[in-house]
Amino acid sequence: MRKHKKVTPKIIITSILSIILGLVFLSPFYIIVVNSFKSKKELFESTLALPHQFILDNYKEALNELEFFKSFSHSLIITVASIILLLIFSSMAAWMLERTKSKLSNIIFMIFVFSMIVPFQSVMLPLVKLMGQLNMLNMVGIVFMYLGFGSSMSIFLYHGFIKSIPRELDEAAMIDGCNKFQTFFYIIFPLLKPISITVAILNTTWIWNDYLLPSLVINKPNTLTIPLKTFFFFGEYTKQWNLALAGLVLVVIPVIVFYFIAQKYIIKSITAGSIK
Template identity: 70%
Template sequence: MKIKGKFSVGTVLVTLVSIFAGLLYLSPFYIIIVNAFKTKKELFQSTLALPASWTFDNFKSAFERLDFFNALTNSLLITIGSVIVIILFASMAAWMLERTKTKISGFIFFLFISSMLIPFQAVMLPLVRVMGKLNLLNIGGLIFMYLGFGTSLSVFLYHGFLKSIPKELDEAAMIDGCSKFQTFWYIIFPLLKPISITVAILNTVWIWNDFLLPSLVINRPGTQTIPLRTFFFFGEYTKQWHLALAGLILAIIPVIIFYFCAQKHIIKSITAGSIK
């Protein structure tokens, strides 16, 4: 059936369902933004209503209580450091595993894939105990742990992408006198840019928002990340939701900036992946 000879009933239904799904998806963002500008009294009176007067007092208080610059510095240091080492180690490991066709390399790759099935909660207490004995319950130790937990998925993604890069490139570089490291760094690694952007985005979102592992490793004044500092607003007898929501918006801003900066590369990586 056609409506005015242009739109079918199915098209209209799909459009309406898509609009509803979009509004449903955006509703949490609406609740966060609207309530971040309310007083505590207004928030408990009505969660969905617009604030009587838009004020930035919550953001000022949250900024001060979060010790935002210090928490932001810790989050940036941990996230950027972890993502860099994951990209470097995972790409090199995947390259060697994909180019070395032996039973040992196949078994090692199988171990990487299998480790993704192990829940973090099953190993967190023994891991923290071991890292404590090694005096690595600090930011450096946390980055090392993120390397361990983030490498498996990253190796899997790199391994699949490397299959589309001809092995003849490696052989040509070797004939020209390149060492294995030079072959990887100057020939292979630049070709991995699309998948490296994907790996960076996945790990950045995960590490930036992670609460559990930092709470076990660096939950001390001066080293806390933004998620750890945000928990400051939830006490035993009271919960300051208006300040917590303002703090959440402050925490989201760096990720949004990162997305807009990497947007061009994200589109390129999706396009390259579709063509390959």
């Protein structure tokens, strides 16, 4: 017979606080979605109230103003290319750093860890100047910059996860005649699926929503990403909040869909990565 868990005041208080905290975190999403269906006049009358009439024209106009499918393809190309490079190179680097026990490998790993706290604003001007000299202020250049800025955290996450993979697998593959590349891609990399999806989610959210780096690097109107296009809803003398909010809903939907598809791997990877 199943035993019912006793409800204590502590559990009740914890549940109430959890619900309140959840509502606080969800409130921005509620405000964005609700106001995206309002007219400009109704939006300024009350931002919290439900719309008297749901206006779908905001989304139609936002699609046109954003050149949604064109800018969506630019964001998608940059994000997918950056994520693929991050997953491959970060996992390879983390594997070699974890398996190579030496002072040099420890120093290199600590450099990656320390670089996580370096703010982008402190290096953005020299970086943009350098990329301009290399003629890489374009979509290709920004992919390489995302690889550089995202590799530190990615290597840190992969490094912790790889500790849970027995070294005997590497040795068995070597005995069977595999070289290092074959050992990694055939044996190790498939085992990194949970942490790879976690790394992909974290970096996708960052790269997809990033505004600052694309605004510095992508300077051609025909290659603008979605975050850059949404900026045009805010002019010097007027701000089209109803269209901007509709555009933000369109921008965030792909990330939410991707997150819900892959979320089951996050807890699994964190748990596995904590075990040596």
